[in-house]
Amino acid sequence: MCLEPAPPPPSRLTRRGVLAGAAALAGTAAALSTAGPATVRPTGRAHQAAPYGDLLIEGGTLLDPVTGEVTEDAVVVIRSGKVDRAGPRRSGAVPAGLPRLDAGGQWVLPGLVDAHIHLATVGEAREAVIKGATSARSGSTTFYQDIAVRELARRLPVQAPRLRAAGVFVTPDMGDSVLADPDLAPLAALKGGVRSAEALRRVVDVNVARGADVIKTRVNERAGLPDQDPLSQVYSYEQLAEVVTAARRGGKGVLCHSYSEQGCHDAVRAGIRSLEHGVFVGERTLHEMRSRGTYFTPTLAAIAGLAESSDPVLAERGRTYLPVLKDAVRAAREVGVPLAAGTDSSGGEVTPIGHEVELMHAAGLSPLDAIRTATTNAARLLGLSGTVGRLAPGCAGDALVVGADPLSDVSALSRPVRVVRAGRIC
Secondary structure, eight states: OOOOOOOOOOSHHHHHHHHHHHHHHHHHHHHHOOOOOTTEEOOSSOOOOOSSOOEEEEEEEEEOTTTOOEEEEEEEEEETTEEEEEEEGGGSOOOSSSOEEEOTTSEEEEOEEEEEEOOOSHHHHHHHHHTTEEEEEEOOOSSSHHHHHHHHHHHOGGGSOEEEOOOSOBOSOOGGGGGSOTTTGGGGGOTTSSOSHHHHHHHHHHHHHTTOSSEEEESBOOSSSTTSOTTSBOSOHHHHHHHHHHHHHTTOOEEEEEOSHHHHHHHHHHTOSEEEEOTTOOHHHHHHHHHHTOEEEOOHHHHHHHTTOSSHHHHHHHHHHHHHHHHHHHHHHHHTOOBOOOOOBBTTBOOOHHHHHHHHHHTTOOHHHHHHHTTHHHHHHTTOBTTBSSOOTTSBOOEEEESSOTTTOGGGGGSOSEEEETTEEO
16 A cells, blocks of 8 residues: 655644643743752842743852763853853852852762653653753654744753654554654555555654654664564664655754664664664774764663563563673674664653763763763764753753763762752752
8 A cells, every 4th residue: 555645744733832832831830830949048239930941050069971071169150041151160150149059078970861751741750850861862762842832942951851852653564653743644555564664754754844853763673572572673674774864954964763783783884973872883884883973862761770670571682682782782782883872761760860870881981971972972963062961151051060070980870959940950
């Protein structure tokens, strides 16, 4: 069965509907918002409930992931949600009249980036921020919820990470996602699922029209379902190339769920922007990734989570895959493949992005390089360099305050003392 020929779907009306849903979502979030912690000392002027705030973070030890420079007794001045100044207290007068956060005895870093997470509810979005992810990239949602979460983040930053949304998954069996949009509904009648060039283009075009920032597809089956074989390939090189071509036509990059050696190689050759999971990625593929600038998002936390599953198949899979994936991360580092941290959190359970940094360190990265996977590296992958990943003038006023030196104990990142989003304490 073929799809009837159709032009790319119009974007304005349906995107307006998505944004209207986001506005309603934002209204719900506003009702859930909480007051800032008691450590903030308001000054003379009345507190304004604007989404982007002014804040002075003072007295902490500031870490710049770009240079690795450590500054003691630092101040970070945030105005209207952006960094105005960051550096030693002695380098200039401390401005008066700003709300203050005392970080004395603690460490201050830029907010972290989760490069692979599934956020479909207000609660999940808020929890991701509280656990340290002030920016993120979606790994897809069933009904474009991530696009609404992105709009929520623009209206109420304390409620959601700055988000790159992926829309719905480009996968052979779309399940209920065919109900996400009238232009996807005809796909339900396709024998064998979304596999033809026309069907693949249709899903990509609808995603682009509805406002997706990136496109998510797969080359292998899922590891998290006991009845699926993660080494079984569901799309060929030619099909993946069709997805990438359609995405590029819409100005989007592609992230690809992958496990098998051949699947990883086909996905990279097809031109994807980042390889997700990639447990059995081979040396030839890593060299290809290095030459193309393809990123590797291994989602170690997700694989480690499988080992703790009550399902014996998943538990054995996790125990088998985790050491292989750690070896792949070490090999990628040695070859020079850029690494990005992502938790693959989904289903209402949000893993702290700091835990992924811990696992990157456990896989052989230095503490600073592990931190970079969730700051500067991930920022480049998301196209947010100069906005997130460091605390420098002009960057976003997103910060993490932790109780220990993360260069000595990266686990401190999993237990943030305070999270600042756009100049407001979450």
